[in-house]
Amino acid sequence: MFRLSNFVEKSLQKNVWELASDSGLTLLHSPLLKKHKGLKHAFTTRLGGQSQAPLDSFNLGRHWDTDESRLDAMKNRERLCRILDLDFGRLAVPGQKHTTNIHWIGNDDEIKEGPLHFQSIDALTTNKQQQPLLLHYADCVPVIIYAPEKQALSVIHAGWRGTAGSIVVEAVKNLGERTGARPQEMIAAVGPAIGPCCFEAGEEVAQALCATVSGFEALINRAAPKPFPDLKAFNALQLLQAGVAEVDVSDWCTSCNTKIFYSHRKESGKTGRQGAIAALV
Numbered sequence: 001m002f003r004l005s006n007f008v009e010k011s012l013q014k015n016v017w018e019l020a021s022d023s024g025l026t027l028l029h030s031p032l033l034k035k036h037k038g039l040k041h042a043f044t045t046r047l048g049g050q051s052q053a054p055l056d057s058f059n060l061g062r063h064w065d066t067d068e069s070r071l072d073a074m075k076n077r078e079r080l081c082r083i084l085d086l087d088f089g090r091l092a093v094p095g096q097k098h099t100t101n102i103h104w105i106g107n108d109d110e111i112k113e114g115p116l117h118f119q120s121i122d123a124l125t126t127n128k129q130q131q132p133l134l135l136h137y138a139d140c141v142p143v144i145i146y147a148p149e150k151q152a153l154s155v156i157h158a159g160w161r162g163t164a165g166s167i168v169v170e171a172v173k174n175l176g177e178r179t180g181a182r183p184q185e186m187i188a189a190v191g192p193a194i195g196p197c198c199f200e201a202g203e204e205v206a207q208a209l210c211a212t213v214s215g216f217e218a219l220i221n222r223a224a225p226k227p228f229p230d231l232k233a234f235n236a237l238q239l240l241q242a243g244v245a246e247v248d249v250s251d252w253c254t255s256c257n258t259k260i261f262y263s264h265r266k267e268s269g270k271t272g273r274q275g276a277i278a279a280l281v
């Protein structure tokens with residue numbers, strides 16, 4: 001198995017992310033984030049929902065072109081909120097277009113009309129209590145950043161384009177500008193995503209990723225003819241180089257574990273979306 005550089009190995013949390021059962025769903029929680037009572041969060045799996053094949057079964061995306069699949073996704077989202085005791089009617093979801101665009105949800109922003117989708121946005125930030133933020137993804141990297149002292153939160157969708165654009169660093173800056181939180185006060189979790197075991201990329205992708213961090217060619221697995229970048233490690237390293245205090249990285253690869261997770265690449269696009277949800281409480 002490909003290893004990270006010594007610097008990253010030392011700076012990252014060594015937590016094991018275990019699957020946990022909650023009211024019929026199978027979820028994961030970052031051990032680092034879970035220590036904080038002011039934050040509620042979960043990373044979902046494909047297990048325990050009502051969506052039909054090939055979206056079976058806890059699909060949270062509305063990408064599939066049937067009314068029934070969209071309705072099932074909304075029911076799955078509603079159930080997730082109910083189990084976590086969060087307000088489904090205030091759920092905020094970025095549209096996720098592989099941009100580095102961030103939207104701030106402040107206390108003046110009222111979300112009353114049911115789940116709100118923000119088009120052409122890939123990260124949401126807030127300091128609003130009881131405001132659930134939801135990502136949906138299949139292989140891309142989900143990141144949650146939390147600033148406990150300022151009670152501020154960001155959820156970020158980082159595919160290779162977002163990672164090459166250092167969207168997590170933009171989110172750290174946005175949180176700082178909006179709340180005064182310093183990066184040193186922030187912690188972060190990088191959830192299940194496609195690993196360097198499975199993410200084959202072009203040389204131009206590898207070069208774009210390496211340009212975001214200094215001296216870390218080692219985050220590209222060069223054992224095969226084509227490069228296999230470690231997208232989770234790139235995001236973790238960008239966060240650490242931005243000054244974030246601790247980063248917890250899931251070792252689950254979505255593509256290696258399609259019985260548990262959706263994988264866009266492994267399943268040739270015919271699949272659902274798992275989620276990352278978080279709220280200040």
Ligand SMILES: [Zn+2]
Pocket residue numbers: 194195196197198199253254255256
């Ligand atoms: Zn893999």
